Amino acid sequence: MQFQLTTEFIDQIEQLIVQRDGRALKELLSEIHFADIADLLEELNSEEATYVIKLLESDITSDTLMELDEDVREKILDRLSPKEIAQELVEMDSDDAADVIAELDEEVQEQVIEEIQDEELAADLVELSQYDDKSAGGLMARELVKVKETWTIAGCVREMRRQAKNVTRVHSIYVTDKEGHLTGRLSLKDLLTAPDKAHISDIFIPKVDYVTVETDGEDVAKLMQKYDLEAIPVVDEEGMLVGRITIDDMVDFIKEEAERDYQLAAGISEDVEADDSVLLLTRARLPWLVLGLIGGLAAVFIMQDFEAALDRYAILFFYTPLIAAMAGNVGVQSSAIIVQGLANDVVKGSLFSRFVKELSLSLINGISLALLVVAFNQIIGQPVNVSLAIGVSLIAVIIMASIIGTFVPILLDKRGVDPAIATGPFITTSNDIFGILIYFYISKLILHF
Structure with a gap:
C-alpha cells in the first residue's frame, strides 16, 4: 500500500519531536521510504527536520537529503556541523555529494572536506567541484x-x-x-x-x-x-x-533544464519558486514586465499616428486587441514548436526550405481565419471595405508572426543564446508592435485615409 502523508501523521511526528521520544520516532519512520521521509521533512520547520535527520541513520538520511527541495536542504545543512555533514556525504554517491558541497559556503566546504576520512572520496569531491555543473564532468559519479x-x-x-x-x-x-x-x-x-x-x-x-x-x-x-x-x-x-x-541523474538534469526553460519562456529571468522572497520574485519577473510595458507604450504611439483615421473608422479601434492577440498567439505557437525541435535536435534542412514551409502554413491559417472574420463582419453589417482591410491585415500579421516566431529561436540558437527566451514576452511583445503597425498601414492603403 502506498504511503499517505496525512495531517494526523504529521501532528503525531511533531508531538514525538516535542517529547524528544527518539525511540518511538525511529520505530514509526523505520518502514517509510526515504522519499516519503523527505516529503514529511518539508512539512516540518527547519528545527524539527534537523532533529529527524540527526536521529536517523546516515544511510537513510543521505538519500533523504537528496530528495529535499534545495531551500529546505540548505536550512537543514546550516544546522548541521561540518562533521555531521561529512557523515552524510560519505553515504552518498560522489556526484550527489559534490552537489551538496557546492551548496555550502566556501569556508564550510573546506571544513567538511577536512572531516571526510576517506581520502579518495575527499579528492573526488574536490575534483568534481571544478567542473561546470551543466557539463558531463559536473554530472558524473566516480563510482563504477x-x-x-x-x-x-x-x-x-x-x-x-x-x-x-x-x-x-x-x-x-x-x-x-x-x-x-x-x-x-x-x-x-x-x-x-x-x-x-x-x-x-x-x-x-x-x-x-x-x-x-x-x-x-x-x-x-x-x-x-x-x-x-x-x-x-x-x-x-x-x-x-x-x-x-x-539515467536517474540525467532525468534530474532534464527536469531542471525544463523548469528553467519554462520559466524563461514565461518571462522569468531567474530560477525561482513560489515560496521565495518577494524581493527575489520581483527581481526575476520585473525585467520582462518592463519590456512588455515598453512594447505597450510603443503600440500607443503607433496608434496615435492614426488618430485621424480612428475618428473616421472607429471600428478599426475595436479590432486592435484581436490583431494583437492573433500575432502573439501565432508567434508563441511557432516559436514553441521550433524551440522544442531545437531541443530534440530535429530542426534540419536549409533556412529557405523552412521559410517556404512556414509561409505556406501561415497563408493557410491566415486565409482561413480571415474568411471567418469577414463572414462575421458581414453578418453584423460591417462595410465590405472595412471587412476586407481587417481580413487582409490579419493574413499579413499571421505571416509576420509565424516567420518571427520561427526564425528568432533559430538565430538565437546559432548565436549560442537559449532559444527558450523566444517563446515568452520577447516574441509576444515584438509581434504585438509589428502586428498593430501592419494592421494600420494595410488598413490605410485599403481605406485611403
Whole structure:
C-alpha cells in the first residue's frame, strides 16, 4: 500500500519531536521510504527536520537529503556541523555529494572536506567541484565497475565483487587498458559463459558510446536518449575513464533544464519558486514586465499616428486587441514548436526550405481565419471595405508572426543564446508592435485615409 502523508501523521511526528521520544520516532519512520521521509521533512520547520535527520541513520538520511527541495536542504545543512555533514556525504554517491558541497559556503566546504576520512572520496569531491555543473564532468559519479582487458575471468569476478560494494547500481562494466584508457564494455552474459582461464580481451566489446568531461549536459541527454542508454562512461581529455552518468541523474538534469526553460519562456529571468522572497520574485519577473510595458507604450504611439483615421473608422479601434492577440498567439505557437525541435535536435534542412514551409502554413491559417472574420463582419453589417482591410491585415500579421516566431529561436540558437527566451514576452511583445503597425498601414492603403 502506498504511503499517505496525512495531517494526523504529521501532528503525531511533531508531538514525538516535542517529547524528544527518539525511540518511538525511529520505530514509526523505520518502514517509510526515504522519499516519503523527505516529503514529511518539508512539512516540518527547519528545527524539527534537523532533529529527524540527526536521529536517523546516515544511510537513510543521505538519500533523504537528496530528495529535499534545495531551500529546505540548505536550512537543514546550516544546522548541521561540518562533521555531521561529512557523515552524510560519505553515504552518498560522489556526484550527489559534490552537489551538496557546492551548496555550502566556501569556508564550510573546506571544513567538511577536512572531516571526510576517506581520502579518495575527499579528492573526488574536490575534483568534481571544478567542473561546470551543466557539463558531463559536473554530472558524473566516480563510482563504477571497471576491469582491465588483461585480467582473467576468475580475477575479473573477484575484482568486480570488491568494486561493486561501493556502487549503488551496476548498469555496465567498463574495460580499460593497463593505463586506464577506456577501451570497451563487458557483457555479463559473455562473462558468465566464458572459461575461467580466458582473458577479458577475448570477450569484451570494443564499441562503446562515451562522452568527455567537457561535453554539455544537453548533448549527453540527446546521446543517451538516442541509444537508449541507462548509463554512459565519461573520459578525460586523454581518454582515461573517470566516471559515469546514470539515467536517474540525467532525468534530474532534464527536469531542471525544463523548469528553467519554462520559466524563461514565461518571462522569468531567474530560477525561482513560489515560496521565495518577494524581493527575489520581483527581481526575476520585473525585467520582462518592463519590456512588455515598453512594447505597450510603443503600440500607443503607433496608434496615435492614426488618430485621424480612428475618428473616421472607429471600428478599426475595436479590432486592435484581436490583431494583437492573433500575432502573439501565432508567434508563441511557432516559436514553441521550433524551440522544442531545437531541443530534440530535429530542426534540419536549409533556412529557405523552412521559410517556404512556414509561409505556406501561415497563408493557410491566415486565409482561413480571415474568411471567418469577414463572414462575421458581414453578418453584423460591417462595410465590405472595412471587412476586407481587417481580413487582409490579419493574413499579413499571421505571416509576420509565424516567420518571427520561427526564425528568432533559430538565430538565437546559432548565436549560442537559449532559444527558450523566444517563446515568452520577447516574441509576444515584438509581434504585438509589428502586428498593430501592419494592421494600420494595410488598413490605410485599403481605406485611403
